[in-house]
Amino acid sequence: MKKRYRRMIDALKDRDAAAQPPEWSLYIVRCCDDTLYTGIAKDVKARLEKHNSGKGAAYTRARRPVRLLYRENGLTRSEALVREAAIKRLPRARKEALTRPASA
Numbered sequence: 001m002k003k004r005y006r007r008m009i010d011a012l013k014d015r016d017a018a019a020q021p022p023e024w025s026l027y028i029v030r031c032c033d034d035t036l037y038t039g040i041a042k043d044v045k046a047r048l049e050k051h052n053s054g055k056g057a058a059y060t061r062a063r064r065p066v067r068l069l070y071r072e073n074g075l076t077r078s079e080a081l082v083r084e085a086a087i088k089r090l091p092r093a094r095k096e097a098l099t100r101p102a103s104a
Helices: 003-019 044-053 077-089 094-100
Strands: 023-031 037-043 067-073
Touching: 003 077, 023 044, 023 077, 023 094, 037 044, 037 077, 037 094, 044 067, 067 077, 067 094
Parallel strands: none
Antiparallel strands: 023 037, 023 067
16 A cells, blocks of 8 residues: 555544544445445445435446445444455455355
8 A cells, every 4th residue: 555545544543533433334336237336435325325326436327226235334434444445455256255145
């Protein structure tokens, strides 16, 4: 990770630890063209509605509808951003494995 981004993330961690309760979620959606999109939000349901209405991310605008596959709750903003970056670096096969339900 670039030094500049690491400093930015560290500053967010410090700020979040002092001021923000863990209320962010990370999510992964499958787009209509079978691609995966990873994002963060405070209200995932509202964010999915935005994606599906064409008012969400530019990436999902042309790939509607999207369907929620995976969600992690109870993160601070900085934790969610760090987790999002980590997941975006994963190869597709690892992202797919992450979204599958655990075997019983």
